[in-house]
Amino acid sequence: MSSTINHLHHHHRIDGQISPLTSSCPHLADFRSRNGAKPFRALQDCLRVKPPGGRAGIRREPSEVPRCAACGDSSPSRLYACVACAAVFCHAPSGGPSHASAHAASMPLGGHEIAVDVDRAELFCCACRDQIYDRDFDAAVVLCQSAALKSAITVQSSGNPENMRKRRRVDYRPWSPDVRERLLMDNGSSVLDCEIDRPRGLRGLNNLGNTCFMNSVLQALLHTPPLRDYFLSDRHNRYYCQLKNANGMIKGVKLCLACDVDAMFSAVFSGDRKPYSPAKFLYSWWQHASNLASYDQQDAHEFFISMLDGIHENVERDRGKRHGDCCIAHRVFSGILRSDVMCMACGFTSTTYDPCVDISLDLEPHQVTAHGKTSAKSHPSSNSEANGFSSTQIPTTSTLIGCLDRFTRPERLGSDQKFFCQQCQVSQESLKQMSIRKLPLVSCFHIKRFEHSHTRKMSRKVDRYLQFPFSLDMAPYLSSSILRSRFGNRVFSFEGDDGDDVAANEMSSEFELFAVVTHSGKLDAGHYVTYLRLSNQWYKCDDAWITRVNENVVRAAQGYMMFYVQKMLYYRASAQVCPS
Amino acid sequence: MDLLRERLIECGWKDEMKALCRAFMKKKGRSNVTVDDLVHVITPKGRASIPDSIKAELLQRIRAFLVQASV
Numbered sequence: 001m002s003s004t005i006n007h008l009h010h011h012h013r014i015d016g017q018i019s020p021l022t023s024s025c026p027h028l029a030d031f032r033s034r035n036g037a038k039p040f041r042a043l044q045d046c047l048r049v050k051p052p053g054g055r056a057g058i059r060r061e062p063s064e065v066p067r068c069a070a071c072g073d074s075s076p077s078r079l080y081a082c083v084a085c086a087a088v089f090c091h092a093p094s095g096g097p098s099h100a101s102a103h104a105a106s107m108p109l110g111g112h113e114i115a116v117d118v119d120r121a122e123l124f125c126c127a128c129r130d131q132i133y134d135r136d137f138d139a140a141v142v143l144c145q146s147a148a149l150k151s152a153i154t155v156q157s158s159g160n161p162e163n164m165r166k167r168r169r170v171d172y173r174p175w176s177p178d179v180r181e182r183l184l185m186d187n188g189s190s191v192l193d194c195e196i197d198r199p200r201g202l203r204g205l206n207n208l209g210n211t212c213f214m215n216s217v218l219q220a221l222l223h224t225p226p227l228r229d230y231f232l233s234d235r236h237n238r239y240y241c242q243l244k245n246a247n248g249m250i251k252g253v254k255l256c257l258a259c260d261v262d263a264m265f266s267a268v269f270s271g272d273r274k275p276y277s278p279a280k281f282l283y284s285w286w287q288h289a290s291n292l293a294s295y296d297q298q299d300a301h302e303f304f305i306s307m308l309d310g311i312h313e314n315v316e317r318d319r320g321k322r323h324g325d326c327c328i329a330h331r332v333f334s335g336i337l338r339s340d341v342m343c344m345a346c347g348f349t350s351t352t353y354d355p356c357v358d359i360s361l362d363l364e365p366h367q368v369t370a371h372g373k374t375s376a377k378s379h380p381s382s383n384s385e386a387n388g389f390s391s392t393q394i395p396t397t398s399t400l401i402g403c404l405d406r407f408t409r410p411e412r413l414g415s416d417q418k419f420f421c422q423q424c425q426v427s428q429e430s431l432k433q434m435s436i437r438k439l440p441l442v443s444c445f446h447i448k449r450f451e452h453s454h455t456r457k458m459s460r461k462v463d464r465y466l467q468f469p470f471s472l473d474m475a476p477y478l479s480s481s482i483l484r485s486r487f488g489n490r491v492f493s494f495e496g497d498d499g500d501d502v503a504a505n506e507m508s509s510e511f512e513l514f515a516v517v518t519h520s521g522k523l524d525a526g527h528y529v530t531y532l533r534l535s536n537q538w539y540k541c542d543d544a545w546i547t548r549v550n551e552n553v554v555r556a557a558q559g560y561m562m563f564y565v566q567k568m569l570y571y572r573a574s575a576q577v578c579p580s
Numbered sequence: 581m582d583l584l585r586e587r588l589i590e591c592g593w594k595d596e597m598k599a600l601c602r603a604f605m606k607k608k609g610r611s612n613v614t615v616d617d618l619v620h621v622i623t624p625k626g627r628a629s630i631p632d633s634i635k636a637e638l639l640q641r642i643r644a645f646l647v648q649a650s651v
Contacts, residue, residue: 412586
């Protein structure tokens with residue numbers, strides 16, 4: 001296929017990948033020039049959408065069973081209808097008979113090269129023997145599929161999409177200091193001491209009695225770029241905190257968790273290398289989460305949620321605030337999940353938006369090989385693609401990407417989980433699909449390794465290894481991508497109702513890993529350790545002991561919580577330069 | 581057909597095929613792959629990797645249909 005860049009230089013996304021609109025098939029261009037303004041007009045009447053929310057197909061009569069005109073076969077998986085003369089032919093992949101290609105070749109004047117897949121409504125060029133894309137055709141198909149679906153959006157959460165649309169954009173103005181500002185900068189700053197051995201801000205945390213669950217999460221948060229920048233630029237000053245004095249009198253004690261966090265940041269980034277004891281913070285957190293106040297080992301994820309909640313709780317209650325503007329914890333971690341539930345009887349879709357501060361993922365179930373034996377790789381293995389193709393084995397390593405795929409896959413709600421359909425006015429079986437409407441600045445992925453079974457009154461830990469990438473592109477899991485994929489392979493610019501969110505998402509769907517909280521040991525007798533990535537070096541933070549480690553150690557670790565920050569906010573300076 | 585499609589998606593077969601396709605395209609380079617190539621490469625692997633439980637379920641349904649249709 002030719003790969004000349006289209007003159008229009010359009011960039012569009014297919015399945016989340018940006019690609020220039022290349023390789024316009026010459027036969028398609030020829031077909032369009034022969035057939036005038038609406039070359040696919042005839043096909044429009046033959047578009048049938050299998051309800052509900054199903055694929056679009058091409059049928060001359062609604063109940064037509066397409067057969068190959070040459071061999072009468074209706075069983076091959078791909079049948080193509082010639083757009084010029086509506087004759088249907090089969091096409092087998094390279095090597096096999098292709099009556100479709102023969103048909104195209106048999107027309108001396110040409111014009112019969114373009115065909116359409118009768119089951120998928122996708123264009124095909126019989127001469128190039130490959131799939132092609134046309135904007136007008138795909139627009140018509142999408143229109144037809146959308147008309148078959150009726151949907152409503154119900155907003156059940158506190159975050160109202162109306163507010164999000166009013167976000168004003170500030171124009172970018174570049175800045176460079178004038179003479180006075182430069183003088184201020186020189187006078188007010190001091191040269192940082194050389195940090196070859198260890199970057200500033202790395203400081204061990206003493207274990208105060210089974211508090212590794214807290215230390216591990218604190219280490220990750222102390223190095224969460226937007227959070228670190230917020231506190232180090234004095235955005236919450238513990239000496240002038242109004243909130244502490246106004247709100248927080250609990251049992252006669254002034255309580256503001258953010259003030260204690262501020263104190264911690266000051267201590268950890270002070271340059272002092274002795275391990276720090278977060279006793280004051282622990283005491284404050286116990287005040288906030290009194291049900292967890294003990295020296296027992298706790299769950300690190302539960303602590304994480306509780307801590308964010310504590311920072312949020314002390315903020316003034318302001319109903320009018322936009323999503324995520326209430327407190328720094330939500331500004332950094334809060335995203336919006338979209339849930340679509342589609343009735344399988346009538347196609348009516350109910351959509352809800354819920355804010356979330358992290359995403360909890362199930363580990364994939366054991367994979368089954370071709371011979372029916374279950375296998376679960378519990379040792380780290382290289383990425384499945386690198387192994388090449390073995391004829392009977394399916395790659396079985398669990399990956400974070402795999403978990404995210406499963407999270408956003410359409411899930412059937414069976415007969416025991418029927419959903420009340422507003423259109424049918426009765427409970428029906430439905431299809432549920434999750435997607436991400438708005439990405440947070442920092443994504444925290446929590447792997448559900450602790451299984452608590454009420455029925456069997458036991459809990460267990462799943463130790464299975466999970467491969468996670470250092471760089472992650474979240475584009476395929478966005479609502480815009482998920483919605484787009486429901487229409488098949490289309491070249492069509494979908495106008496979302498999202499507006500600003502879509503633009504913001506598409507600019508910033510790339511994430512970089514900066515912290516991994518790992519758990520080793522058993523359910524009730526285990527230990528949490530955090531790996532931090534600073535200046536592209538990895539450091540192991542095991543309570544009071546900080547050591548530099550090779551990145552392969554991190555890759556092989558058993559991830560429990562993974563923290564990814566938007567690439568724009570992450571500085572990947574590969575080496576510290578020491579002023580000579 | 582819809583039931584088969586649903587079962588294959590549920591058990592992760594579709595995702596595995598997708599991953600295989602992506603790997604193949606990475607190897608060959610995006611502009612050098614046609615639908616034909618993909619189908620040719622993927623089909624044997626796909627046929628071999630269908631879980632037995634799905635085969636059993638579909639055979640059972642076909643049998644039941646034939647019995648009921650022949651009466």
